[in-house]
Amino acid sequence: MIKRIGIDLGGHTISGGEVDFSGGAPRLVSPVTVRTPSERDPLSVLRAVEELALMWVSRGDECFIGIGVPGFVSKDRLAVLKLTNFKGCEGARVGTLIARDMRARGISAEVRLENDANCAAVGEHICGAARGMDDFAVLTLGSGIGAGLAANGRLIRGAHGMAGECGHMALCGEGFRGCFCGGAGHLEEAASADWVERRALERGLPGDFRVLWGMREKNGDARALIEASLDALARGIASICAALDPEAVILNGGMSRAEGMADELRGRATKYLPSPMRAVFRLLLSELGSSAAVMGAAALDGGM
Ligand SMILES: [Zn+2]
Known part of the structure; x- marks a missing residue:
């Protein structure tokens, strides 16, 4: 065998x-x-x-x-x-x-x-949160931002094999240094844990996303960093929905396990969605986590 x-x-x-x-x-x-x-x-x-x-x-x-x-x-x-x-x-x-x-x-x-x-999208499809779904997106939120997109029961791979790189959607305009991929204004630079932590260290805050998340209620600087990240992610999620019309967007990765993160993102992403999509929008957490x-x-x- x-x-x-x-x-x-x-x-x-x-x-x-x-x-x-x-x-x-x-x-x-x-x-x-x-x-x-x-x-x-x-x-x-x-x-x-x-x-x-x-x-x-x-x-x-x-x-x-x-x-x-x-x-x-x-x-x-x-x-x-x-x-x-x-x-x-x-x-x-x-x-x-x-x-x-x-x-x-x-x-x-x-x-x-x-x-x-x-890979995470295939995993969720065979035995996780995307079981039985033909159209879905898995967004991995961690040191970087990745996505796996499925349509009609198949992973979307694209003409050159590069489809689904949603961390590199240019949603963020001016004011960024440039993404590690070589592009500019990318979601990953605006929202990923690595970049949030980097900006936090420059402001004298702890360079740990979970710690920043925990202190955001009491610390205005930490809150501003977290909110900028969430807002960029919400735009990203709404953009994926507009392009794919998925049954669900599934969040995976270390950032997504911060307590209340999915609820916060759900509310923010809804604001950016076209109105007919709001009623059917589903944002779920991974069932498999790091596996x-x-x-x-x-x-x-x-x-x-
Ligand atoms: Zn990039």
Whole structure:
């Protein structure tokens, strides 16, 4: 039987696990999380991902390894085009190299890369908050902002494989330094935890989104930072709804777990929606949390 391994490469940690699809609901078996190598260069990332995969596969195994990465991947899903928080990974054929290295160890591996938010969308669809939905968006709110969009039961990948990069929608006009992707005025720069924390540190506030969230009632500077982030996110969510008309927008990622965040965003996003969309607007929280991308990565060859 083919083993299915899902791996979620993040800027701070790499998570992985074998996913068992043999029973009713898919089950994540013995998940492991390790620290991302601080060098964040192609070779050390490759080694770390391979070491993780080898926890579940060994000589003689046949396996599918799906890898969620925080950025743009090639249309053939074998190379990374741009990982905004990593160094020199542009064009690295990570998928091809991992398959080759596994072969050298006597393991027959099909390897596929996918944007991490797309993996989270597949995960939510097979066993999370998007079960039974054909049209939905999963928005991952964390150090960066990602999105996985589905229409007619299929993940939207786009003409060049880059669809769904909603963190890079240019919603925010002037006054920003420039997004790590190379563009300007992007939602990610206006609203992501990393950027909010960066601005907080510059103002002498704690560089931790959860702490800022907790102190926003009493501290006007913290409140202003949080509100600017929420407002940008609300515009982003309303824009996704206008483009996709989803059954639901599902929030995942560390920021979304701040207490009351989804309720705040729901109210703010409603204001930006066209009136016919307000009655059908649904903003939900992920049911899988940090496992969504690992579960989805392991199911990337499932046809979604
Ligand atoms: Zn950008």
